[in-house]
Amino acid sequence: MSVRILALVGSLRAGSYNRQLAETAAKLAPEGATVDIYEDLGELPFYNEDIDTEAGAPASAVRLREAADAADALLLITPEYNGTMPAALKNAIDWLSRPFGAGAIRGKSVAVIGTALGQYGGVWAHDDVRRSAGVAGGTVVEDVKLSIPGSANRFAETHPAADAEVSEQLGEVLGALVEHAGRN
Template sequence: MSVRILALVGSLRAGSHNRQLAEAAVKVAPEGSDIQLYEGLADIPFYNEDIDVEGDVPAAAARLREAAAAADALLLFTPEYNGTIPAVLKNAIDWLSRPYGTGAITDKPVAVVGTAFGQYGGVWAQDEARKAVGIAGGKVLEDVKLSIPGSVTRFAETHPADDAEVVAQIAEVVTRLHGHGTDQAAA
């Protein structure tokens, strides 16, 4: 049974280290895991109930909801902007939380990881993302974590997929998420 994992990256920057970390996750995914790196978070309008109308949801938001609904689990990659979660990732979580109680991530396993320049690797942003996605209905895997500090220097000349320590760590995250996603896929 294939486990479909939707990866959302909270940085839109072309050279984003979190994007590179997501690419590494795709490379090390265990057999039976299909990780889809979602493209298009930049196209989704800010959440507004006035435009979240059944049958008339903005196309970019509808695509995100469809992708999340088709996934067995989600893997969020977040940098830390001013001590918290980036707006683009929070906006995606807001769209996925609706309709209230039946959003596309309701009861789905969600892991949050990331890398940031600071000495703690974006822990605050990851904690905020876990809080938001849990309130939104996701089943947050509190024991599946990865915070990589010093991204600007650590990945200045090395892609995360070429860093043996990072590869082992992200492989462990994906393997554990895969296990939770297997349960979801079987349900």
């Protein structure tokens, strides 16, 4: 069985540590699974029902929805901005939640991970993303958690892929997400 995982990265910064986690996830995908990193979250306009009509939605929103439709699971990777998730990731979840009750996230297995500067690794943001994705219709894998603290120090000299502990934990996350997607 092949499992396609769509990774959405909450940080838009090209060199972000969360982006590096997504790159590591793509390299560590279990056999039979792929992790595709969605590149265009920054192009999405803020969700607005006035531009999301039966006649159509913005092309960037259509592309995101199509990517999510084609995926079996979502891996949401986020830092913590001011105690919560970045607006770019919340906006993507909003677009994926529509149309209400039939959005592209509906029924998809969802795991939330990330890294942040603080001592808790962004757990508040991760909890908010889990809640938002669940309300939007995703099937959140609640027991899959990876919050890596001290990102600026931990990854200052090394890519997360070179960190054996992170790679092992990320491999476990991906394995659990693939397993959940296979049952879902």
